Amino acid sequence: MRTPRLIVKNVFRRKLRACLTILGMAIAVAAFGLLRTVVSIWNTATQASATDRLIVRDAVSFIMPLPYAYLDKIQQVPGVKVVTFANWFGGTYRNKENFFARSAIDGATFFKVYRRYEVSKQEMADFMKEQDACIVGSALAKRYGFKLGDTITLKGDIYPGTWDFVLRGIYEPKSKSTDASQMFLHWRYLNERVKQVFPGREDQVGWFIAKIDNPANAGRIASSIDALFKNSSAETKTESEREFVKGFVTSASAIIDAMDYMSYVIVGIIMLVLANTMIMSARERTREYAVLKAIGFSAGRLTELILGESLFISIIGGALGIALTYPMVRSFQGMLPPGAFPGLSVGSRTLELASAAVIVVGIGAAVFPIQRVLSTRIADGVRFSG
Numbered sequence: 001m002r003t004p005r006l007i008v009k010n011v012f013r014r015k016l017r018a019c020l021t022i023l024g025m026a027i028a029v030a031a032f033g034l035l036r037t038v039v040s041i042w043n044t045a046t047q048a049s050a051t052d053r054l055i056v057r058d059a060v061s062f063i064m065p066l067p068y069a070y071l072d073k074i075q076q077v078p079g080v081k082v083v084t085f086a087n088w089f090g091g092t093y094r095n096k097e098n099f100f101a102r103s104a105i106d107g108a109t110f111f112k113v114y115r116r117y118e119v120s121k122q123e124m125a126d127f128m129k130e131q132d133a134c135i136v137g138s139a140l141a142k143r144y145g146f147k148l149g150d151t152i153t154l155k156g157d158i159y160p161g162t163w164d165f166v167l168r169g170i171y172e173p174k175s176k177s178t179d180a181s182q183m184f185l186h187w188r189y190l191n192e193r194v195k196q197v198f199p200g201r202e203d204q205v206g207w208f209i210a211k212i213d214n215p216a217n218a219g220r221i222a223s224s225i226d227a228l229f230k231n232s233s234a235e236t237k238t239e240s241e242r243e244f245v246k247g248f249v250t251s252a253s254a255i256i257d258a259m260d261y262m263s264y265v266i267v268g269i270i271m272l273v274l275a276n277t278m279i280m281s282a283r284e285r286t287r288e289y290a291v292l293k294a295i296g297f298s299a300g301r302l303t304e305l306i307l308g309e310s311l312f313i314s315i316i317g318g319a320l321g322i323a324l325t326y327p328m329v330r331s332f333q334g335m336l337p338p339g340a341f342p343g344l345s346v347g348s349r350t351l352e353l354a355s356a357a358v359i360v361v362g363i364g365a366a367v368f369p370i371q372r373v374l375s376t377r378i379a380d381g382v383r384f385s386g
Contacts, residue, residue, distance in 0.1 A: 003301075007308040010281070018313065021277045025317025025361075026324060028270045029354055033325030034332060035263035036350040039256055041177070051215035053113065054222055055244040056208040059235040065204035066234055068191075073228050079221040080210045084109035087187055087206040091154035091163065093144075100140055101179070102154065103206075104187040113211045116174040123148070123169035131189040135169035139180035146170070152183070159194065176345070210238075267357045274317075274365035278310050282369035289373045290381025299374050306373060307366045314362030322354055 011018050056074060058064035065087070075083045089102040107128055111117055119127070119135060127133045136146055146152065150167045165185055173180040187205065195202040212221050222238035229236045282289070289302060325346055 022317040026320035029321025030324040090158040126168040133168040134165035137180035310366035311362035318358030
């Protein structure tokens with residue numbers, strides 16, 4: 001009997017145990033794939049942050065506003081090419097479950113600094129013509145069926161009241177890591193209404209974004225900006241966009257680190273599950289292996305049989321697990337709020353790690369059974385009755 005055929009027959013001698021082991025492998029590999037996918041997309045999003053953009057925020061807290069008057073002073077700092085700003089609007093669309101990011105921006109400069117949002121020239125011109133115009137991402141438009149010319153009504157919380165915006169543009173993300181579920185509106189429209197309804201809160205922005213000429217000078221430029229407002233009533237903290245993103249989600253980073261660690265713990269669990277199956281199988285067939293040794297089966301041939309069984313189970317379970325990873329990732333993304341982990345998909349790196357883990361587990365789980373079979377004397381094996 002040829003070796004592959006013998007390996008398959010040996011694996012399915014105990015059909016229930018073999019199927020349960022394969023199923024356990026599949027679930028574990030799928031969990032590994034999901035965790036690695038989240039970790040990978042997180043790292044990719046952080047690394048994708050531009051090196052030529054600096055974020056200027058309040059030194060005390062990100063939620064504290066900055067005076068609009070800082071704009072001209074930041075623009076005059078040597079090395080700064082363009083300065084724009086944004087302000088979190090908040091609000092509710094229909095109900096609190098329909099969450100998506102809503103920011104008030106300076107339309108004239110914002111899309112020059114952020115090239116990752118692609119808007120047609122005509123739609124941008126229409127947006128700039130009307131104060132109550134807005135632009136939304138293609139994913140958001142698809143989710144709610146928004147069309148150009150629609151009126152989007154928000155109920156304000158940071159800025160109480162009913163706010164109506166006319167949809168004049170739909171942007172397309174330039175890459176998979178770009179969030180396509182945001183809404184942008186005119187800051188000047190927000191500011192004019194705040195002057196009338198909430199006097200004392202006008203002429204304030206959430207944060208400034210400075211595009212610089214040379215990323216190598218980021219540290220010097222950041223220090224120069226902060227020095228301008230030192231000892232003022234609203235001191236600033238300027239940092240690279242990458243550092244800003246990392247700092248903004250510090251608590252989430254701890255979760256991601258834990259997920260990274262757990263993904264490798266799962267590999268160990270997989271190995272223990274498969275090793276247990278292989279040890280039980282080798283123990284049950286101790287007498288059989290002794291007979292095979294007696295009739296001339298070499299150590300290499302016995303190693304081939306045991307290792308083949310382990311790799312067969314591992315590869316079948318791993319392949320099934322990788323196949324399950326895709327629907328698991330889609331299901332996980334469906335449970336997240338819009339904009340969380342944009343571009344979440346199973347990447348080639350995740351597949352490589354999962355495949356490598358499957359092979360390592362298959363080999364590792366066979367080590368002890370092989371050692372046991374080869375070290376057992378023929379006479380002891382034949383007499384074995386466990």
